Amino acid sequence: MAQSRLTVCTNRFPPCPRSAAREAQHSSRADAGGQLPNPQALPPRVLAIAVPSPLRRLFDYRPCREMPACGWQPGLRVRISFGRRQIVGVVIECRDQSELPLADLKPVEACLDSAPLPADWLWLCHFTARYYQHPLGDTLHQALPVLLRQGRPLEARMRERWQANSNAPDNDPPTLARAHRQAELLTMLRQHPHGLVTQAIVAQSFTREQLKSLLAKGLVTRREEALTAQPKSDSTHLLAEPPLPLTSEQTTVLAALHEKLDHYHPCLLDGVTGSGKTEVYLQLIEAVVRRGRQALVLVPEIGLTPQTLARFRARFQVQVVALHSGLTEHERLDAWEAAASGRAPIIIGTRSAIFTPLARPGAIIVDEEHDGSFKQQDGLRYHARDLAVARAHRHGIPLVLGSATPSLESLARARSGDWRHLQLTRRASRHAPALLELVDLRGRPRQGGLIPPVIDTIRDTLTAGHQVLVFINRRGFAPTLACHACGWLAECDHCDARMTLHRTPPLLACHHCDRRRALPESCPECGSIDLRPLGSGTERTEETLAGLFPKVPVHRIDRDSTRRRDALEQVLGEVKRGEPCLLVGTQMLAKGHHLPHVTLVVVVNADAGLYASDFRALEQTSQLLVQVAGRAGRAAHPGRVLVQTLHSDDPHLRLLAEQGYAALATHLLEERRAAGLPPFRFMALLRLESPREEQVSELAAQAADALREWLSTRKLAVDCLGPVPAPMERRQNRYHLQLMLASDKRSRLHEAGAWLTGWLAASPDARRVRWSLDIDPQTLS
Template identity: 75%
Template sequence: MRVRVPFGRREVMGIVIECRTHSEIALADLKPVSAWLDASPLPDDWLWLCRFTARYYQHALGDTLHQSLPVLLRQGRPLEARTRERWFLTASGRDCPPERLGRARRQAELLALLRLHPRGLTSNIITAQGFSRAQLDALVDRGLIECQQEAVIDGPSPGSGGWLAEPALSLNREQATVLAALHEGLDRYHPCLLQGVTGSGKTEVYLQLIEAVVARGRQALVLVPEIGLTPQTLARFRKRFRVPVVALHSGISDGERLDAWLAATSGRAPIVIGTRSAIFTPLARPGAIIVDEEHDGSYKQQDGLRYHARDLAVVRAHHHAIPVLLGSATPSLESLALAQAGRYRHLHLTRRASRHPPARLELVDLRGRARQGGLIAPTIDAIRKTLTAGHQVLVFINRRGFAPTLACHECGWLAECDRCDARLTLHRQPPQLACHHCERQRPLPDACPDCSSADLRPLGAGTERAEETLAALFPDVAVHRIDRDSTRRKDAFENTLAEVRRGAPCLLVGTQMLAKGHHLPHVTLVVVINADAGLYASDFRALEHSAQLLIQVAGRAGRAEHPGRVMVQTLHSDDPHLRLLAEHGYDALARQLLEERRAADLPPYRFLALARFESPREADVTTLADTAASALRDWLGPNSSPVQCLGPVPAPMERRQNRYHVQLMLSSTQRSKLHEASAWLAAWLESNREARRVRWSLDIDPQTLS
């Protein structure tokens, strides 16, 4: 239960998680609780999940509890659902003739309005029609209307029409087979990996599975990777179901989040949709958990409490003995390995609803060819033909800004950030140099700071440069740029997509924001400006993530009546991994990558933990990391230990935001032994006086080594 307790000169909110009959601290040194904030305990399933998360991810339980509560509950708001007024006609009001109200014309009009709505109207709807509180009070005094308080999010009331607001779509044979397999496990823990090509109808399978869950009087939790996918998912679910569907993500207000959290906790919301933090939402009657695009890196929290929502979804489903469905066109290698080992049931959807097969990747060699904004002549010609045919084109480049950096053509100077080991990105809107790691911004220089030459040129291409080039090449066609810079305004992203879905020929230029789950029925050509960025990165997961991104963005083409085409520009068209992906698809590449991981003793066949150290003083961070590594090796003992301690080494980007970063890796084939070593290291760091001058963190199952 939440309590208010004295803390120094102020009072703070705390959570009592256990009661004991004795204390090792003298009673005179204990302070009394100032006030109990709740009349009933916080949900059991929420507390269990927080305890597990804190233990597994080696994080403080107090901070885990704090982070997993809605903001208003952290601030002491009562654990009560907000209510609103709903107005109804009384028996006298239903029988009241208009002339009885005499000259009170507006009261008569309000009475007539309520007569049209037997289920009543809320106060905000009534005031939106121009009626006042005084008119409501006058009708109450006459005994013609009455008010009832109701929760802002009311419980389900299907009535005679059942749970569905519109009928479910007919399923093809593959979808029906998958749904039948899912129905077999509705009453037990049943982990399934649904691998379906883009456009194969995975969402319809989700909807019909949820229909079965809701019909049993239980709740479904659906996780999506990013806020950008939430509005369209929410709209589709609300259109299908005649029950409350609530959303939980960072784009809603604190009040809306609390309303949704409490509706899920009480069971008034049978369907909960949210991003990664929604995994901590308590459910009164859990029935199923669905993780869409389960491979997506957004499910991993990269700072503070470094949890993975997909993995917690599986753990939570096992705890509640309910099914969990992980869906993706490009499953993570971790999930594929578990499916191969028989831990997950592996289900497949190989056909698109449009009946067109997914477009193959066409590798276009960039070597020795002139470029315009990153595009070469054959690609430009394909774009022109597609637009002439009345279709739309998606140009994908995973770099925002105009160009990755600015360079001097005379001496080779490059614009670099003075706070990070990174180059400044050139932007034209507005004109500036910006670091995408520390957000530092600088005005454009008039001349090279090293040699004073005025011959400064942009190197490479970003979304702004591609947009400018395409606007010049195709002046009669609308060009829509979608990246983090162009979608900062509220609803800008949704409004742009709505305009694109009208179907007029246009060009879409965007980053990976466009690659995930969006249905763009009029796009028939996808152009990837440069596929090489992730091929040779230092992180061992880079190739997996690059392949997933390429397949996902390729899946935006040909989703309706016309077949799609995907052109991938590359300087390494003969790379064996890239050719395998293009010629045989993601499955073939994933199998090869799994064999390489097994041979190299890397995840998913080995478990990792990463200790990160950072400080503005390089000497402090290196000294602490060296001392920690030495102490850990002493504790582990001889080389026969099942845990390896690797490092410390500088992080891939050693200096970021004027802080130096060093890493220490723990590796083991036994998860339990890795956790023992991680727990010892965390305790050692917490008790070490030198560690107070350095910011450190432990990342269990890290998804990136940067």
């Protein structure tokens, strides 16, 4: 194996995204302004290459004999022999010396690129690896589309476009007198001034032979274009439909965003649900695209992407591409290349789209910025929102973070003046947002989780011709199965969790490790056949409502019912027709969907997240309640929200119901400040896991002792808490422990985290335990 070298970039960590300007100053001057260095006059003798590996090192190789046209420089992908494997690596440094004799270094087998990967993408990967203390090689690997990881060229897939020859006579020539199908084809092409692609022509029952015949006769022309290309439109015809009229608040917000289109301008757009944040995004993007620049829009869930994509494509006549996990690998590479080349002015995607290179960055928008799905929870544990902040600062472009329920981190930044706080307090429909009505569950009988007064309200709403959304954040039929004779509960063999009862198909499933087993015929403890489901999930609530309202369609929307491609879009399409129906769903329905005919929202159980061990639980639960409440009353009729709870006298819940999210957020920020919790302190979480409990416990104790000793000698103001078991200690048959680091200064936290990861990387015991350091953790589970 080639000699390895510890990289500087994985041991130096920049300040938080707020200080990205200082990080940019530390970048090499050769990379200033996104320009790559010129090819060297003499080829380097050593290439330091990052490989997809957990090792925090670069590996030295000799250049191959065939030098790329651009010369050897950072950012080129190369194919190398790594151990017994053939892998793709990325050149990071070009130098003349190695710690090993040059003759002992393996040569690069091939260079895969004619030009380096985009400079802005390389900078972002370096920043991410430093900030999240992750191996650079694995960071580059995760940020690339799969096909580029496999060595495919970074080039657009091509297609043919056929047009009627403008120099040919308008009348059909005599050569077509007996070629009736060719004449019909020529007539069709004349009706399309921009021409048609081969696939569209073949779909009309014409053939390539007929096209070639017309080409040979000089009646049509053929050209190749990128698969993602579309006919060009000038700036005066940028829009396919006119923008909507703005309210006075929207006009004020848009004017503030237009003030600094050429500068880093971070703004928190704090707007109630239905206030028209998307229209603000659209009109801001129009201004950006008219200036010849690109806009990147991040949405939290794949379920929101088709809806957002459809609205953007209906508005603009320029290329709008999507990047999310639902695409094929070829579609993903096409979109990535279109953005990198600048052909796509508008890019919409989920979390991983933050790594999309932009040829002419003009603005970044993060919709529903509070959403936890922007945080990657395994592997490279980055937060797309925070990387958007750093990236916007790097490019000097506007950044818009939109939400009806901003995260406490963003709200604190806006209230402190670091970011501009823009607010939309009224709905575009003129109806006030529906208030939460707390419904006490104590002592009342339930059907499918619903009490009789709530069922009566549902019936009245359906009779009035409106739609009802029933929100229950639990998949399956029931949270677990119990024996009524002895109290046995169906528990997972691999996790400290109970198995969920499903009816379609009938089985018990663990939602943490995906273990499944058949339903028992009798209790395994006492042999009783009196087994009963405990609690309600979406399937049980759906079954109950179908029995209560047999003439009304009931649509269940959760991860189980929407596994088929386009299933969610089909259901939402039926719902938007406006006929009375019942929607039963999880948080997939709570975010961003415009359901104009829903006037009643019922939350089956609001207590699930109120008293969890995670200090963010109350924040996240209140955000979810407000978001799902925002689905009611978005159009012509006012909405109503009923929240069933066993704790209707809880002061936090009452504050949310009576005064709204802003008041509760202010109270929670005061509590966080007093307790020394984020956003007023900075945190990192070391996670350790192993199938052997004593193995992970011993390593966690050793790491904690070593870190505390190092902190005392350095007199570094960093708290080391733990190790303690994770909230779910045994998961997937592995034992999980945690060690928490906290500090008032992020730079001190990073210094301690860097030392700890270095200690673990050098520890022989750590090789038998899976570990990761989570910077800015969003959950303790």
